Amino acid sequence: MKRLFVLVAFLIALVPPVAARAQDCLGCHGDRSTTSSLAGDSVKGARLFVDPTQFKGSVHGKLGFDCTTCHQSISGYPHTKVSPVDCSGCHGDAAKQLAGSVHGRVNAETGTAPAGCADCHGSHYILRPADPASKVYRLTQFQACATCHSDSTHMARFGQGNSASVRSYLESVHGKALLEKGLSIAPVCTDCHGQKGTGAHQIQPVSSAESPMNRARVVATCGNCHQGIVNAYTRGIHGKMYAAGNGDVPTCIDCHREHGIQSVTSPGSSVYPTQIAGTCSRCHERAELNARYGLPSARRDTYLGSFHGIALEAGQLTVANCESCHGSHEILPSADTASTINPVHLVQTCGRCHPGIGERVKEGKIHVASVKRDINVFAYGVQLLYYALIAGIVLFAAAMIGLDQYRHRVVDPRRREKDHG
Amino acid sequence: MAETGATPTPAWEPYAGDLDTTVVVRLTLAERVQHIVLMTSFTLLIVTGIPLLFPGTALVHLFGGIFPVRTFLHRFAGSTLAALAAFHVLYVLFTEEGRRDFGRIAPRVSDIKDFVHYLKYQLGKVDEPPPFGKFNPFEKIEYFAVVWGSAVMVATGFMMWFFEATLRLFPKWVYDLVLMIHGYEALLAFLSIILWHLYNVHLKPGVFPMSRVWLSGKITLRELRHEHPREYRAWLRRQRIQPDTENGSGEG
Numbered sequence: 001m002k003r004l005f006v007l008v009a010f011l012i013a014l015v016p017p018v019a020a021r022a023q024d025c026l027g028c029h030g031d032r033s034t035t036s037s038l039a040g041d042s043v044k045g046a047r048l049f050v051d052p053t054q055f056k057g058s059v060h061g062k063l064g065f066d067c068t069t070c071h072q073s074i075s076g077y078p079h080t081k082v083s084p085v086d087c088s089g090c091h092g093d094a095a096k097q098l099a100g101s102v103h104g105r106v107n108a109e110t111g112t113a114p115a116g117c118a119d120c121h122g123s124h125y126i127l128r129p130a131d132p133a134s135k136v137y138r139l140t141q142f143q144a145c146a147t148c149h150s151d152s153t154h155m156a157r158f159g160q161g162n163s164a165s166v167r168s169y170l171e172s173v174h175g176k177a178l179l180e181k182g183l184s185i186a187p188v189c190t191d192c193h194g195q196k197g198t199g200a201h202q203i204q205p206v207s208s209a210e211s212p213m214n215r216a217r218v219v220a221t222c223g224n225c226h227q228g229i230v231n232a233y234t235r236g237i238h239g240k241m242y243a244a245g246n247g248d249v250p251t252c253i254d255c256h257r258e259h260g261i262q263s264v265t266s267p268g269s270s271v272y273p274t275q276i277a278g279t280c281s282r283c284h285e286r287a288e289l290n291a292r293y294g295l296p297s298a299r300r301d302t303y304l305g306s307f308h309g310i311a312l313e314a315g316q317l318t319v320a321n322c323e324s325c326h327g328s329h330e331i332l333p334s335a336d337t338a339s340t341i342n343p344v345h346l347v348q349t350c351g352r353c354h355p356g357i358g359e360r361v362k363e364g365k366i367h368v369a370s371v372k373r374d375i376n377v378f379a380y381g382v383q384l385l386y387y388a389l390i391a392g393i394v395l396f397a398a399a400m401i402g403l404d405q406y407r408h409r410v411v412d413p414r415r416r417e418k419d420h421g
Numbered sequence: 422m423a424e425t426g427a428t429p430t431p432a433w434e435p436y437a438g439d440l441d442t443t444v445v446v447r448l449t450l451a452e453r454v455q456h457i458v459l460m461t462s463f464t465l466l467i468v469t470g471i472p473l474l475f476p477g478t479a480l481v482h483l484f485g486g487i488f489p490v491r492t493f494l495h496r497f498a499g500s501t502l503a504a505l506a507a508f509h510v511l512y513v514l515f516t517e518e519g520r521r522d523f524g525r526i527a528p529r530v531s532d533i534k535d536f537v538h539y540l541k542y543q544l545g546k547v548d549e550p551p552p553f554g555k556f557n558p559f560e561k562i563e564y565f566a567v568v569w570g571s572a573v574m575v576a577t578g579f580m581m582w583f584f585e586a587t588l589r590l591f592p593k594w595v596y597d598l599v600l601m602i603h604g605y606e607a608l609l610a611f612l613s614i615i616l617w618h619l620y621n622v623h624l625k626p627g628v629f630p631m632s633r634v635w636l637s638g639k640i641t642l643r644e645l646r647h648e649h650p651r652e653y654r655a656w657l658r659r660q661r662i663q664p665d666t667e668n669g670s671g672e673g
Contacts, residue, residue, distance in 0.1 A: 304477055305476045305477075310481055313476065313477070313481045314483075314484035314486070314487075314488040314491070315484075315485050315488065316488040316489065354585055355585075356585045356586075357584075357585045357588055358586065358587065358591075359588070359589065360591060360592045361596075362593065363592030363594065364592055364593025364595075364596070365593070365594075365597075366593075371601065374597075375594050375597045375598060375601070376594055378598075379594070379597065379598045379601060382598065382602060383601060383605070386608075386609065389609055390608060390609050390612060393609060393613050393617070394612055394616060397612075397620070400617075401616070401620050401625075403540070403543045403544070404543065404621075404625055404626070405626075406544070407542075407544070407545065408625075408627075410545070411543070411544065414545065415545065415548075
């Protein structure tokens with residue numbers, strides 16, 4: 001590529017009579033007062049202005065390009081309105097990739113393509129993407145994307161309701177790694193949404209099978225950085241069913257969220273101790289899913305009503321949550337002998353927090369939803385007995401209080417009257 | 422000293438003026454101390470325990486950030502209650518007052534008769550107050566309810582505290598049962614105290630806002646005559662049998 005640029009630049013340099021020299025153009029366009037008077041006002045004039053120094057520092061300026069290399073409709077002076085620059089003459093592959101992407105396709109609602117080369121790369125002062133000052137350099141790339149993606153009116157024109165993704169990304173563990181820790185290896189927009197090797201040019205909507213964020217590919221995409229986790233996920237029941245094409249099981253983003261993903265140690269994380277029960281419940285409290293897969297119901301309420309759940313509610317974060325017993329990525333059904341909650345592993349699993357816990361913890365249910373069903377009929381009898389006792393004491397006490405009040409308010413005054421009368 | 426329902430009316434009565442100035446001991450110092458320990462440990466147990474029966478409510482948030490403190494206090498109060506129960510058993514077995522009062526608080530067939538009499542009296546059907554002894558049938562039930570409740574709560578409480586060991590001896594479902602009983606029994610005890618004990622001892626007309634017996638241990642002869650007629654007559658008899666006993670230090 002680089003060689004091609006040099007060759008083109010060289011050839012262009014050989015034909016001075018046809019191409020106007022940059023020097024000539026900058027006579028007018030390199031001077032703010034001239035562009036202002038040409039355009040009629042300073043705002044419009046600023047769009048005609050080209051900073052000579054900055055242009056010379058750009059990737060194209062360094063190659064010695066003349067203005068007409070790109071602005072090919074201009075052949076002399078004075079010139080009429082210029083036609084749009086076509087980058088595809090040199091950047092044919094990129095242009096082709098872009099044309100097939102969500103940004104390059106003509107949008108049905110607006111009749112235009114959402115974004116062209118200059119929208120991301122800039123125009124006169126383009127730098128190589130690897131240059132830290134480039135508009136699309138990793139550390140600052142989100143700003144280029146945010147130009148449109150954080151503008152709700154702009155997004156609405158293309159039928160897109162979401163203009164918060166960049167903002168939530170910046171608050172995420174990935175965004176913080178990038179900005180607060182300065183980690184340039186932290187994932188940026190194009191790492192997840194672009195295709196490997198072509199940067200942003202081939203971005204597709206997530207609904208498209210080609211998108212790396214499509215349900216079919218998202219696990220592999222996260223695996224680009226988190227392969228160890230993906231391996232564990234693949235061994236777990238969610239991963240196994242995902243691999244088999246199941247559409248119900250969660251992928252990475254269903255539990256961890258997408259743009260706003262947080263570190264598991266952050267209270268804002270969807271898998272933080274205080275949040276995880278809610279996150280798992282999004283599927284595991286859905287009656288239709290429980291029915292479809294024969295899963296027990298009321299896992300959430302039985303947890304929240306347990307010592308673990310109550311202590312957690314009171315802010316004791318060290319108590320067991322869903323993940324502590326069931327595991328996370330490698331989660332398996334209790335019937336699987338490899339599962340942490342299979343009877344053969346239960347003492348070990350409980351023992352991680354409760355050393356010395358008795359073997360007989362296996363002999364009964366952990367999530368007790370119904371006394372009758374999950375403990376036994378005897379316990380149910382005891383429960384009914386207590387219901388009767390509690391109701392009995394309340395009614396009896398109320399009756400005796402009523403009787404005493406009756407004596408005090410009715411009988412005693414009558415008696416006093418009689419005594420006096 | 423067991424009284425029967427057929428206690429003859431003593432031949433003499435104190436002067437009416439003495440009824441309010443003469444006091445008799447209803448609760449000994451040892452009993453008052455036991456009551457105070459029971460009351461404080463019970464209150465602490467209720468405060469640190471009952472909210473757990475209502476997960477998902479603001480009650481649980483009382484322990485926001487101090488859950489381990491709650492757990493410690495609950496176990497501390499529970500241990501205190503257990504120690505008190507042990508002390509009380511020794512008190513009943515090995516002290517004269519303890520043995521005598523246990524004899525008086527033990528249920529009798531006449532309690533049923535007294536209860537029926539009480540109902541009639543409350544309804545205004547009879548004028549004579551029911552001839553209760555030192556402990557009326559309600560106080561007897563309450564005492565044995567506390568004995569039973571403490572035994573259940575201490576036993577299940579320790580099984581929950583040392584659940585690792587519990588699960589070595591018993592299957593998980595027994596532990597679940599224990600957990601359930603501990604909760605319901607707590608609710609039962611709490612409601613009994615609120616609705617029954619507090620009303621009948623402190624809040625009822627004539628006593629409201631609070632009886633001072635739990636602090637002073639003494640009641641007047643007039644109260645004794647009205648609330649515990651049989652005990653009153655027994656007291657009068659004792660005055661005759663033991664003429665040396667001074668008024669005011671008599672045993673009630």
